[in-house]
Amino acid sequence: MEVNKISIPKGWRKVSIGECVVEKKKSPIKVDDAANFGLYPFFTSGEAVLQHDSKLIDGENLYLATGGMANIKYFNGEAAYSTDTYVLGTKENICPKFMYYVLLFLKQYIDINYFQGSGLKHLQKKDFKRHEIIIPESKDEQQRIADALSKLDDSLSKTQSLIDKYELIKRGLMQDLLTFGIDSEGNVRSEKTHKFKDSPLGRIPEEWEWVEMSKLMDAIDAQPDHRTPAEVEEGAPYVGISDIDDYGNLIIDKCRRVGRSVVEKQKSIFTVEEGDIIFGKIGTIGKPKMLPILNEDYAISANVIVIKPKENALYLYYTLKSEYVDKEVDLSIHSTSQPAFGMEKIRSLMVKKPLKDEQEVISEIISQFDGFIHQNKLEINKLSSTKQGLLSDLITGKVRI
Incomplete structure (x- = not known):
């Protein structure tokens, strides 16, 4: 925020950051010396907030990184912090949250x-404190701005908590x-109440089979010559694992x-x-993604295998994302000197195969949670965009409360 380019609203004034803040004492605790347990949050230059068994400070304070890159946190309460954290309180006429x-x-x-x-960049504190900003003269107006932005932060936090909850349940x-699996009554099976049998993949429900992956899908090598084609400015997207999100949307700008x-x-x-899946075979191994159906044609990366399901595409997709398949893939990769997972390996993967009706029920239940998570992630994006716009409007005085 360059003050010279911003008109100063009525009732606001121009000040330096140094006129607004009070430096707190330097910490004697290095990051590596943090107890990493205890009642008190322990602030560092990084994003992570650790824990410590003793406090250094209390009240409303700002915690800034001094090395690497800018990082700013706010906390109200007893806390500790590392030697590489620059802690600021505020003058009496300044609202800390503002x-x-x-x-x-x-x-x-x-x-x-x-x-x-x-090398490692460091915060130039003197220059930082000389930086000029504009602020409302009234601390009440500062507080109202902080309250409005805090409400958005609360909504973001609650939505993220919902996402975390759904992710854990999923x-x-x-x-x-x-x-x-799940029986015809809608109950998850248990060996106490249902019949199970031995298999190369451990105990499985009596109704299930264990089969090679080739029974459930066809695997296609999209780029048989295994050569990465030359990049051009105007052309078709060249799609790999990292170019598709978890919901089958192409991240076109990355391609x-x-x-x-x-x-x-x-x-x-x-x-x-529809229903086709890609599975990483070189570089990024596994990490299956559903291929999108678009109006625009696109090419598939030489680093992936194209999988065409023979039965329930969603069930196969979730199977490929399962912990037991992850373990099989990991074991296969580390059993050879070649860090790759080719066509024959994916065809010969052993997987669990319920009856078709049960495949459908399983995939439908899991996909409902995917839907909840996706909707809340869209809400997070919407709230973040709203916050960014409101932050700019309120902090520059363009919009008054």
């Missing part, structure tokens, strides 16, 4: 302009459903572009259909 949002708004500017040095459900001839060559081998 000052936190000012510095949060300035974070990128601070990082670019006030972190200097060869992980447990996947483990249970892909291990024990390399390749010539149309690459697409046409792949089209002569296969076409992308």
Whole structure:
């Protein structure tokens, strides 16, 4: 926020950061010396907040990184912090939470302009404190701005907590459903109440089979010559594992572009259909993703295998994401000197196969949680965008409360 380029609203004034803050004592505790247990949060230069068994400070304070890159946190209460953390309180006429949002708004500017040095960059405190900002003269107005932004932060925090909760439930459900399955009454099976049998994959429900992956899918090598085609400015997206999110959406801005001839060559081998999956074979191993159906043609990376399910595509997708398949893949990779997972290996993977109706029920239950998680992630993105706009409007005085 460069003050010279911003008009000062009525009732606001121009000040330096140094006029607003009070430096707190330097900590004697190095990051490596943190107890990592105890009642008190332990702030560091990084994102992580650790724990400590004794306190250094109390009240409302701002915790800034002094090395690496800009990082700003706010906390109200008893806490400890590391030697590489710059702790600031505020003057009596300054609302601490408001000052936190000012510095949060300035974070990128601070990082670019006030972190200097060869190697590990360090915060130039004198220059940082000389930086000029505009603030409301009224502490009440500062507080109202902080309260408005805090409400958005609370919403973000609650939504993230929901996502974390759904992720935890989904992980447990996947483990249970892909291990024990679900009976015709809608109950997860148990060896106490249902019949199980031995298999190369451990105990499985009596109704299930164990089969090679080739029974459930066809595997296709999208780039049989295994050569990565040349990148072009105007061309078709060249899609790998990292170019698709967990919900089958293509992250188009991340994609390399390749010539149309690459697409046409792949089209002569296969076409992308709904339910198709890619599975990393070189570099990123595994990490299956559902392929999107788009109006625009795209090519598939030489680093992945294209999987065409023969039965329930979602069940196969969740099976490929399961813990037991992860372990099989990991064991296969580390049993050879070649860090790759080729066509024959994926075809010969042993997997659990319920009856078709049960596959459908299992995949439907898991996909419902995927839907909850996706909706809340969209809400997080929406709230984050709203916060970014409101932060700019309120901290510059463009919008008054």
